Amino acid sequence: MAPRLPASSVCLRCCRQWNKASFSTTTTVRQQDKQAGLPAAPPPPAGYARLTNRALISLAGRDSTPFLQGMVTQNMIMGKEPIRTARRTGSYAAFLNAHGRVLHDVFIYPVTGGNGSGSSEEPEWLIEVDKAEVKNLLKHLKKHKLRSKFTMRELDESERSIWASWNENAEPRWAAYNIESDLPSQLSASSSIVGCMDTRAPGFGARLLTPGTDDLRTHFPDCSLLAGNEVDLTTYHLRRIFHGVAEGQGEIIRESALPMESNMDAARAIDFRKGCYVGQELTIRTHHTGVVRKRILPVQLYDNEPNASPPSEKPVYNPTANLHMPPPGANISRVSARKGRSAGKFLGGIGNVGLALCRLEMMTDIKLTGESSQYDPSQEFKVSRDSEEGESSCPAAGDVKVRAILPAWLRMYIEAGGARGSHAAASEGLRARDLVEQLEEETEQESRHRGT
Structure with a gap:
């Protein structure tokens, strides 16, 4: 019979930990399986990845814009009275619950008449969300729809592909248009591609939606517009980690995470000047008085x-x-x-x-x-x-x-006082101005080149 250890030789906390470890064989094997097939090297400075872990929901109809305006943290209506128009560029945003906790982190893209089934009279929006959360988001939207005039549906995977693209040596030219939302996108109204700048970290890249399942290179054969090669989804996730960018409800825990703790203020997913939306009270109070x-x-x-x-x-x-x-x-x-x-x-x-x-x-x-x-x-x-x-x-x-x-x-961002800091606001304004000026110079050079 094995000798018994004195009670004082092992603390109760260690016993609990050892007991957990003794029954964690299955968990450890699963974790090792998940660790298998890791990227052999850090993410490349330029590349693109197909985001098969994300899905799209379409909202189309005359009330879709005001409905989203009252539901998300981002401002979907731009301009001042009496001239106010729907946002013309895609953006990062979040749906919150009534207590100000994050339900879903999303990208929202406007779709013009040339880009889909919508028209100028019947606007359409595409909402990109964690694929595992599509049903939950649809249920949330239906709960608040009431008598609003719009339709919603989940897009099939064959209809559009979701991509992340980046080039750390040069930002996409058309990304400058996405900093100030009242500027039009460089993508023409007849283009079948929808996209926006990914503002979750500086130089993080762009988000693109393309029709069908073709490779992104099919739509951007010019290397000056799309740099690097395609990488797998794990490499994209590794790049997110390097930049401190959380994504999906596996990392931004549903009904638990707070938007500012998830860096959504720094990512410009929250417009603190817009009107009421679900979950605004706690968010705006933290912005003005909290730490x-x-x-x-x-x-x-x-x-x-x-x-x-x-x-x-x-x-x-x-x-x-x-x-x-x-x-x-x-x-x-x-x-x-x-x-x-x-x-x-x-x-x-x-x-x-x-x-x-x-x-x-x-x-x-x-x-x-x-x-x-x-x-x-x-x-x-x-x-x-x-x-x-x-x-x-x-x-x-x-x-x-x-x-x-x-x-x-x-x-x-934190040391400048966050979204309230004048230095942060000034730096964003200067960055937007520099990018727009750079874009104007490039456009002028292209015009001269065509003339010759």
């Missing part, structure tokens, strides 16, 4: 090996890293014996990088108020299987160390 203490950030995962500490400027992807991927929703806590509040929640990852909802004043050197910061650069954090909040120095199978990385663009 956003948690945000989604990229994180580096590492273990206890020597020199395994990650850099502080950006994640480093290592496809050969032998790490156990923590489960989504796992608690992040300090590596210490003293109990305290949770430092955040792990959302998901690839290889040795991931995204997490991080408490800024604990995991970064950002100071949000005049109070003393809780940040200690020597303090390490771990992602634990244990879902309970707290801290422990006891070893546990499956624990992985984690370090939050604050992207430079997000740091500047």
Whole structure:
């Protein structure tokens, strides 16, 4: 008979962790299967990817524009009285519930008469959403439709393809038109392509909808308009993680995530000057009086090996890293014996990088108020299987160390005061002006070239 250990030799918390580990064989195998087939290298500086994890919903009819105006965080009606028109460019936005929590992160694209079944009298919008959430979003729309005059339907996969395209060396020319929404898109009214600039991170690229299932290169044979080669969906997700961009309800948790904690203010998904919409009250109150203490950030995962500490400027992807991927929703806590509040929640990852909802004043050197910061650069954090909040120095199978990385663009946005900061507003205005001026110069050069 095996000897019994003294009760004082093992803490109760460790017992719980060891019991969980002993019954987690199936979970570990599934995680290893998910880690198989990782990208062999970081994402290329230029490329494009077919987003098979996203789907489209069509809203068409005379009341579709005012209906969306009262439902989403983005402003769908531009201009001032007495001349107000429907938005003519696509945009990032969100549907919220009545308590201001995110239901769906979406891209919304206007479709003109030449682009689809709609006409100037009967506007049409395409809503891009997480494919797993299509039925939930349709149910949400039907719940609020009442007597509004419009139709809605899910598009078949064969009707349109959804693409992400990027070129870190040069922004798409027509992206300049999407910064100021009252400017028309460079895509002509007769074009079968719909698109917009992806504003979730600087230089993140563009979103494009093409008819049918043909490769994107079929529609953009000119390399100056479409750079790089097609990459798989996992490589696209890896690029999102590098930029700190969350997507879908696997990362922006349905009815739990707050829009500003999900960086939707920095991504320009929220128009704080528009009228009422579902969930506006909490959002606008946080904007004017609150402090956003948690945000989604990229994180580096590492273990206890020597020199395994990650850099502080950006994640480093290592496809050969032998790490156990923590489960989504796992608690992040300090590596210490003293109990305290949770430092955040792990959302998901690839290889040795991931995204997490991080408490800024604990995991970064950002100071949000005049109070003393809780940040200690020597303090390490771990992602634990244990879902309970707290801290422990006891070893546990499956624990992985984690370090939050604050992207430079997000740091500047926070330190400038967020959407309320005059510096942030000024920089956006200057960036828009520079891009428009650049576009005018390119157009003039093309005209001269045609003349010769």
